[in-house]
Amino acid sequence: MAEGGPCSQESVPEESVRDAIEQACLRELEALKPGNVHVHAEGHGMTVDDFKASAAIAAAYLSRRSLSVGEKILHAVKDSVASVGCNTNLGIVLLCAPLAQAALAEGEGTLRQRLDRVLRSLSVDDARAVYKAIRIASPAGLGASPEHDVAHEPTVDLREAMAAAAGRDRIAFQYAHDFEDVFGLGVASWREALSVEIPGGMDEAEAAARVYLVFLGGFPDSHIERKYSAAVAQ
Template sequence: MVAAAFVAACEAELDAPKPGNVHHFAPGHGMAARDFIASARAAAPHIAAPGASVGARILGAVEATWDAVGQNTNLGIILLCAPLAHAALGAGGDDLARETARVLAGLDVADAQAAFAAIMRANPAGLGAAPEHDVSGTAQTTLLEAMRAAAPRDRIGWQYAHGFEDIFGLGRDALQDARRRGHDAARATLDVYLTFLAAFPDSHIARKYGLDLAQAVQQEAAREAERIRFAPRDEAFAIALAFDRALKDRRVNPGTSADLTVAVLFADSVQPILASAHKNG
């Protein structure tokens, strides 16, 4: 069920016209929706592998993705979803946020080494060298501590350092608000994505092009999100696709915002599984 929830979250994210990112409405950055579907299906058994460590889930999923599509389509998604899956599979309670915090606190050096190997394998754009806990070297600390060191420059590292606060707070709130307003799944996904893109500079943009551009895109996203918020569905999608073309013309991909969106959808799918398992004993 966790593997199926992972694939479903990855596929659902592609149904929304996420500006600057890949989706069913338009390819981008040398990738198409089919690459992400193939990646999700290849990675899912490793994300949900019984008894695996978080690090093993990450490395196995990245290696399977490369065998399937030969490029980095989902490193951020994997880094976010592996701890969530681990929490769900080994949960002692029905609160996914609390269980995820427990998993993060238990990460060790072996998890860090596996994650370092996965990141080197994926070789994301703008990776460069880090002043502390560089992934090209041997891990000297836990994965949690390595992510805490990366947190000031990377929003995925920030999630590890702050108990996945954006997933269980900002993102979940946006999803629930969209549902209260009667939005369908694709429109709700777009709302979550734009919430992240407007809330803080996208790490992927900042890593590749610098903080100034990431902040400029954040400001653009805030304006477009305001236009989209109360627009009818077709109009909202038209505004989003115009923004999508503008970003892709500049070769700008808010990849971290998309990764966070998948994690929100995955957590949302896994939480009821957790609650049902504990309710039924």
Template sequence: MMAAPGHDRAGAASAAFLWACTLDVAVAKPGNVSLCAPGHGMTARLFLDSAAAAAPPLTDTMLAVGARIERAVSATQAVARCNTNLGILLLCAPIAAAMEGTPPRDAEALRQRLETVLAGLTVADAQAAYRAIAQANPAGLGAAPEQDVAAPPTVDLRAAMRLAAMRDSVARQYANGYADLFALGLTVLRRHLASHGPWPARLQRAVAAVYLAFLARFPDSHIARKHGLAAARNVSYKARLLHRRLEAGQVIPREELARWDRLLKTDGLNPGTTADLTVASAMIAGCLDPALCALSAASPALATSAVGL
């Protein structure tokens, strides 16, 4: 029996989400947890288990965006007992909702659908998302002058995110229609995937390039909340130097990245928001080109498949 169109698109969104989350830990990104480098009291297995648990509610076509976020966070907490993916879920739930119906013909069509999803968010979506945030209890959240997550929101989810857009890169995507993900994340990923060389090395380099591109351009929100904007800017400066070398075609030795990774983790600096943006960019790419997701089974080998980028 042929599956209903809604189910087909939910399956495509789920596959893209799981592929992106697998890449998140398969590619060693300085400061983040990966298969070859645990850190911050977490392992790659926690992230993989979290993604598997979160995928069904995140892509449930019967749920509104806020409910998807809340149920996905609850599913994550049940298996991980810590916050492994709140930012990822906040970013990916609208993408999954935008994938419903016929496949988008191109990136602009998907972006227009996302804009429709974001414009249709409600106060109920905000209330569910706030409950999810409280449940995940992200470190360094602090207090906000308006629509603080400690109290039920009185505006829709996009309006609430707009209030936080100046201080949080995830919230900024809700405000600007995911402009950073399409203009920077997807563009950088596709450019490196189209380069020459063995496919696993290209994929590894592409994900790392997206991560460094975001980190170079935007001081990481998670670091800024926990350690201050100056610390976040210092990390961005280092990322900018590496990204320039990568874009110039230079090989960055794996040990050089490993040293920076160790330094970041020793100082408790985790560019977690940058990783969230990278995952969401990869999910968009996987939604637009489902053939990419066939690589998910081989992706874990990427963490040890090359000596550098």
């Protein structure tokens, strides 16, 4: 289903969503990304095999039509941590879950139009599941929040909770702003990278690295900013 393509009443098959998510995770591992785990350098107590195992686990849950967005995230994160013993994919899962739900959804519209409906339908139960997933993953630099802290039970739906965190977390920003960065800067830079004419053509791993650098140059890394400082992130 194209982001801006023709309307469709057919949802994407579960196996297609699963394969797309897993393959995207594997391509990302092949990209040379400074400071991250990839096939060129492991680190931070994690291995490439940890990420491959987590990709398969996450893709299996994210592609299940019967699960809500919150359930997708909780099961994917919980089983990934149980399998590899650390947080390898919380951010990936948080970003992919609404997109997967939109692809799996019945009804007319482009992927982005379906995503809008998914985001508007997020519930307090989704927030409760996501809070639990975040506590399980226990990402570095999480800290405490004066509003809608994940250490407590949520009192608002997931999108409202994400909106409250959007100023300090770029993933939360996507939930509050219809995945603006993904469909804007992300898609544009991906297409531009693949269109670069070089001998042998641009492969997807190198294109992914270029997209990574575009994002790195466009926004301070909110994870680094929380963990260290705004100056370090810059």
